[in-house]
Amino acid sequence: MRNFLLKLIAMISFFSFTLNGSDYNPEKVGLSPERLKHIDTLIDKHIDEKKIAGAVVMVARKGEIAYFRAAGKADTNKKMKKDTIFRIVSMTKPLTSVSIMMLYEEGKLLLSDPVSKYIPEFKNQKVLVPMPEGSEFEYKLVPAKREVTVRDLLSHTSGLLYLFPANYFLDKKRQMLVELYKEADITDGFCRPDEEIGDMVKRLARLPLYEHPGELWDYSLASDVLGYLVEVVSGMKFDKFMTERIFKPLKMKDSHFYIPEEKRDRLSKVWLSDWKGSLKLAGDKPLINGNLALCPTDAQSQGKYLAGGASVLSTVYDYYRFAQMLLNNGELDGVRVLSRKTVELMTATNHIGDFDAKFLHSEGWKFGLGFAIQKDRSHDVDSGSVGTFEWAGIYSTRFSIDPKEEKITIFMSQTSPFGMHFGLWDRLLVLSNSAVAD
Amino acid sequence: MRTTNKNRLNFLILLIFSLTIPLMATGPRVSTNFLTLDENEIYALDIPPFISTEVSGGGAISEIVNAAFSEEKMSIAITTVPLQSMIKYYFTQEKALAIMGRNLGVSEKDKKSLISIPLYIASENYLYYKPLHPKGLEFKGELLNLKGLTYGASKGEDTSSYKNKNIKVKKGRALSLFKKLKKGTIDFISMPSLSRQWFLEKHHSKDKNNFTVMEGISKTVAIKLYFNLNHSKGKEFSDSFKKGLRSIVQNGKYASILKKHIKNSSDVKLQLKFMDEFLSR
Numbered sequence: 001m002r003n004f005l006l007k008l009i010a011m012i013s014f015f016s017f018t019l020n021g022s023d024y025n026p027e028k029v030g031l032s033p034e035r036l037k038h039i040d041t042l043i044d045k046h047i048d049e050k051k052i053a054g055a056v057v058m059v060a061r062k063g064e065i066a067y068f069r070a071a072g073k074a075d076t077n078k079k080m081k082k083d084t085i086f087r088i089v090s091m092t093k094p095l096t097s098v099s100i101m102m103l104y105e106e107g108k109l110l111l112s113d114p115v116s117k118y119i120p121e122f123k124n125q126k127v128l129v130p131m132p133e134g135s136e137f138e139y140k141l142v143p144a145k146r147e148v149t150v151r152d153l154l155s156h157t158s159g160l161l162y163l164f165p166a167n168y169f170l171d172k173k174r175q176m177l178v179e180l181y182k183e184a185d186i187t188d189g190f191c192r193p194d195e196e197i198g199d200m201v202k203r204l205a206r207l208p209l210y211e212h213p214g215e216l217w218d219y220s221l222a223s224d225v226l227g228y229l230v231e232v233v234s235g236m237k238f239d240k241f242m243t244e245r246i247f248k249p250l251k252m253k254d255s256h257f258y259i260p261e262e263k264r265d266r267l268s269k270v271w272l273s274d275w276k277g278s279l280k281l282a283g284d285k286p287l288i289n290g291n292l293a294l295c296p297t298d299a300q301s302q303g304k305y306l307a308g309g310a311s312v313l314s315t316v317y318d319y320y321r322f323a324q325m326l327l328n329n330g331e332l333d334g335v336r337v338l339s340r341k342t343v344e345l346m347t348a349t350n351h352i353g354d355f356d357a358k359f360l361h362s363e364g365w366k367f368g369l370g371f372a373i374q375k376d377r378s379h380d381v382d383s384g385s386v387g388t389f390e391w392a393g394i395y396s397t398r399f400s401i402d403p404k405e406e407k408i409t410i411f412m413s414q415t416s417p418f419g420m421h422f423g424l425w426d427r428l429l430v431l432s433n434s435a436v437a438d
Numbered sequence: 439m440r441t442t443n444k445n446r447l448n449f450l451i452l453l454i455f456s457l458t459i460p461l462m463a464t465g466p467r468v469s470t471n472f473l474t475l476d477e478n479e480i481y482a483l484d485i486p487p488f489i490s491t492e493v494s495g496g497g498a499i500s501e502i503v504n505a506a507f508s509e510e511k512m513s514i515a516i517t518t519v520p521l522q523s524m525i526k527y528y529f530t531q532e533k534a535l536a537i538m539g540r541n542l543g544v545s546e547k548d549k550k551s552l553i554s555i556p557l558y559i560a561s562e563n564y565l566y567y568k569p570l571h572p573k574g575l576e577f578k579g580e581l582l583n584l585k586g587l588t589y590g591a592s593k594g595e596d597t598s599s600y601k602n603k604n605i606k607v608k609k610g611r612a613l614s615l616f617k618k619l620k621k622g623t624i625d626f627i628s629m630p631s632l633s634r635q636w637f638l639e640k641h642h643s644k645d646k647n648n649f650t651v652m653e654g655i656s657k658t659v660a661i662k663l664y665f666n667l668n669h670s671k672g673k674e675f676s677d678s679f680k681k682g683l684r685s686i687v688q689n690g691k692y693a694s695i696l697k698k699h700i701k702n703s704s705d706v707k708l709q710l711k712f713m714d715e716f717l718s719r
Contacts, residue, residue, distance in 0.1 A: 121491055124517070137531050183593070184520040185614050194617065194641055202491060203520045 026066035030438030031059065036067045038431045046424060047072040050279040052396070053271045054080030055413040056316045059432050062406045063324065067435075068316070074268040074414075076281065085254055085266045086412045087299050088319065089190065089310045089393035093223040095322065096308035097154055097370025099230045099241060101342050104150075108233050111154070111369075114147035115225065118232045121205035122148055127159065128180075128208035130173050139176055145212045150229070152213045153222040154369035155351035159209030160220040163188050164292035165359075177210050178291060189224055189307035190394065191286055191295035197238065197306050201228040217355035217367060227308020238306040249335045250325055252318035257311045259299055267313065268414040270296035270395055275420040287416060294394070294416060316410050323401050323408045326389075347371055347389045347403070360392055360422075371401075381426060384433035396421045400429055405436055478514045478671065480663070481528040483521075483539030483594075485612075487636045487699060488558060488661055491518050498699035499538065499557050499661055505691050506682030512675070520611070522594040533668045535675060540661045543594025551667045553676045555683070556660040558696075559712050560630035564652040567619040575626060577652040581605065590615040590624035612637060619649070628656040632700065684717050 026033045039057055046052045054072025058065060070080045103109055109118070116122035125148065126141035144159070152158040163186070166178040184203050187193055193200065204221060211218070227238045234241050239257040247255045259267050270282040287294040299313055321332060326347065330338035338346075350366035350373065357367040364379030365372050371389035374382070383390060383400050384407070390400035396413040409432040411425060480503065482489045488499045495501040500516050507514050514535070519525060522543050528534040530548065537544075540560070544552065564584075566575045576583050581603045588606040591597045592615075597607045608624050616637055618624040629637075631651075638646035665676035686692040692713065696706045 137527055139527070140531060141527065180521060180523070183523065183611070185611055195613065199492070199640075206491075206517075206519050207521070207524075 024064075024066050024068065026059075026061075026435070027437075029061040029064050029066050031061055031066045031435045032437040035431070035435040035437070038434070039067060039428065040069065040071070042424070042427055042431060043069075043071050050277045051273055051275050051420070052413050052415045052424070053273075053279055054268075055411060056080060056082055056084060056086075057412075057428065058316050058320055058408070058410045059435065060320060060324065060408040061436075063328070065320070076269075078265075080268065081266075082317065083254065083266060083315055084268050084412075085259065085263060085313050085315055086268055086397055086414055087270070087296065087393070087395050088312055088314050088397050088412070089395055090223075091314075091319065091391055091393040091397055091399060092307070092312040093309050094326075094370045094391055095242060095246060095312060096223045096226050096230070097346065098246065098322075098326075098338060099238075099308075100150065100154065100226050101338055101346060101369065102245060103230065103233050105339060105342055109150055109229075111149065111151035113150050115150060115153065115205075115229065116147055118229055119201065119205060119225070121202045125159075125205070126208045127212055128173060128177050128210065130176055139208075141208050144209055146214065148209075148213045150226075151351065151369070153226050153229070154346075155367050156217055156219055156222055156357075157214050157352055157355075158220065158222050158225075159211045159213050159216065159218075160204065160222050160225070161210045161218060162220050164190075164290075165219065167290040167292055174210065177208060180207055186221070187293065188221065189305065189310040191293050192298040192301065192303045192305040192307070192311070194303065194305075196304055197224060197308070198228045198231065200305075201225050217352045217357060219359045221309060223309035223370075224307045227306060230308070238308065242312075246322070246337065247318075249337065250318075250321045250332055252314065252321055255312060255314040255318045257306055257313070258302055259313055264300060267299065270294075270414045270416055273415050273417075273420065282416065289417070296395070296414075316412050319399060319410055319412075320408060323399055323410065327401050327403060327406060327408060345369065347373065347401075348387060350375065383429050384436075392418075392425065394418045396424075398425045398428075400432075402433075405433075407432065407436070478512075478535050478675070480514055480516045480536040480538055481525055481534050482516055482518045482537070483525050483542060484518045485540050485630075485633060485661065486640075487632055488560075488630075489518060489539060493699075498695055501695045501699075502557055502683075502686070502692060503538065503663060503679075505686050505695060506679055509682035509685040509691075510678045512678055512682075514675075522592075529664075529666060534666060535669045535672060536663055536665045538661075538663045540659050541592040541594040542662075542664070544664065553665040553667065553672070555663045555665070555676070555680065556712075556716060557663055558661040558709060560632075560659050560661060562628045562630050562656045562659060563634070563654070564626045564628050564656045565619070565634060565649055566626045566652065567622075568648045568650045570620075570622045571625070574650070575652055577654045577656065579654040584626065587625035588623070590618055590627040613641065616642060616649075626652070630659070680717070683713075687713050687717060 026036055043055050054074055056070045059067040070082045072080050074080045074084045125144045127144050129140050129142055131139055148158045163178050163181055166174050184207055186204050230241050231238050271279055272282050273279045282296050284297050325332040325337050326343055329340035330336055330343045346369040349368055352367045356363045357365045357372045361372055362380040364376045366375045371391055374386055374388040385402045385404040387404055388400055388402045392398040396415045396418055398411045400409045411428050484490045487493045487497050489497045525537050525542055529537045564577050585604050588608055589600045591607050591609045593609050600607050615627045638649055666672045693706055693710055696709055
C-alpha cells in the first residue's frame, strides 16, 4: 500500500512537472535536444562574462515549445524567470501593424488611403531640402510628390524619421530635421511624455518630411502614427483596442502598456553593459546618449502616452502566442485574428522595392508590413530561411519567425546599449537553426 | 461574308461602348488631395486655444479670420505650423500671403514689408510651480522681484527686459516650458489665461493646482495677422480683410465667435472696445 502511494505521488509529480511546461520534447518537433543545449552555453557565457545580467529564450516548432529557459538575474537580488516581464519597445510595432491590418480586413481603411483622410494634419506635407552654406535660409521646403499612405507607414517608406538614428547617420538633412523635431517636442517615445499620442502625431505631421513618400526606407515614428490611426479609425483608445482585440483573444495575459501595480515585481530592471564586464543597474534617471533618450522607469508610471512603436511590456510566452498566431496564418487555438491572405501580405511580400531593410540586418533583407523579411541567404545576416520575418527591441529583445521550418525563436533581455547585441542575437539564431534535425 | 463583317463591326462598337462607359463613369485613380494647394495661404503659429488644429474651427482667431474673408466672398487656407522658425521660412522664403500668431519673432527689417492687423489682445500673467517654490514667487508689476531666477520664454519672444534685470532666459515651446517648470530648470513663464487653462486641463489636469499665477499683468501681447507686401496680393487681401473684419465686428459675428470660445463676457467687451478703436483709426 505504501509503495503504491509513493508510486502514485511520483506519477502525479511527473505529470504536473510536464504540464507546467518545465519539460519539453524537442525531438518530437524535429529539433535536437543536444544542439539546443548550445543555447544554454551561449547565454550562460554572456552572463558569466557580465555582458548581460540575464535572459529568457524560447524556441518553438510545429506549434510546440521545444526550449524555454530563463537564466541570470532580472534585478540584483531577483532571478530571471520565465514569466519575467520585459519592455519590448520596438517589438510593439508588429502588434500595432496587426491592429491596423485587423481594421483593414474590416474594410475600415485601405493601404492606399492617404493618412490625411483620417488625420487631416498630414495634408499638403512638405519635404525638407537643405540649402548650400551661406544661403539666406538653411533649408527650403518642397511639396511632397504624393501623400503619405497607410502602406507607407507600415513599411517605413513614409519619409518620417526617428531621432536616435541621427547619432549614427550624420547627413546634414537628417541633423537639420531632427533639430526641428526636437524644437517641436517630438520624441522617439522611449521616454513617455505627459501628453497623448495624438498630440505628438499632429505636431509631427506638420513638420517637414525627410524624403518624398515611397522614395526611401527609413526606420521611423511611423508605427506611433499607426497607433493613433487605430484610435481614430476604431474610436477606441489604442491600449483598449490592443487589449480587447489582441491580448485577450490570444490570452496574452501579461501584456500591457503600463505595468499594473500587482505585476511590478515581475518587471525586469534595465542593465547597462559596456560588453567588457562592467554591468550595473540603469537607475531611475533617463539614459541620454545624443539623440537617444531612454526612460526605463516610465513603464512603471501610470501615464497616457500610448506609442505604437514602443510602449508595450510583455513576456516571452505572451509574445510567443502572438508569433504563433502569425506563423499559423492568423489563427491560434481557434481564435482567428487575421486571415491567411493578410498575413501573407504582411510577411511574405516585399513592400520596399529595391531598398534594403538594413537597420537591424544587412543587404538581402526586405520589409513587409511591420517586419523585416529575409529575401535570400547570400548576405551577412542569415536567420535560417528565405521568408523568415523578425524584429527587435532597443533593450535587447528579438523575435524571429521561420515559416518554412515552422519555427519561432524569441530572446528577451533588458540591457543597454542595444548596439552591442547583434552578435548575440545572430548567434542565437544560428544555434536555433542548427538544432533542426529532420 | 458581308453580314459577318457587319456583325463584327456592331460587336466592336458595342465592346468599345461597354468599355468606355465605366471608364468615363469612374475616372482614373488620381488623388484630388494634390489639387488643393492654395496660393492664398496663411501660415499660423499654434497657440491653443486661439489658433490650433486641436480646437474646433481651428480656434477663435482662425474662425475670426475665416469669417472676415467670407464676408468679402473670399477664401483662404490657414496652415498651422508648430515652429516659429517655419513661420519665418514661409514669410521670408516663400513670400506667403500672410502669417499669424503671437511671438512670431518678426524682425524690424521684416516689419517694413508687413501690414499688421491685431485680432485679439491678450493680457498675460506669470506662472510658477508651487512645489518647487513653496514660499511663493512675487511679481507685483516689478521684474526686479524675480531677479536671479530663470524665465522660460517662447521662441521669437523679445527677452531683452529680462536680461537687463539679471533674469536668465531659456526658450522653448509652451508644452516643454510647462515640463521645465515642473523639473525646475526654469522658474516662471508668461501666458495668456486662456492658454494657461487649456494646457493645464489637457496636460497637467492632475496637478493643475500646483501651477500658481503671480499677481499683476506680466505683459499685454497682441495676436496679429501680418499681410506680406512681398506677396502679389498682400495689399489687396489686407484691404479686403480689414473691410471684412469691420463688417463682422459690426454685425456681431466677431463677438459671437469670441463668446463661443472665450466665455468671459468682460473679456469679450474689452476686445470689442479695442477692435472698435483699431478700426476707427
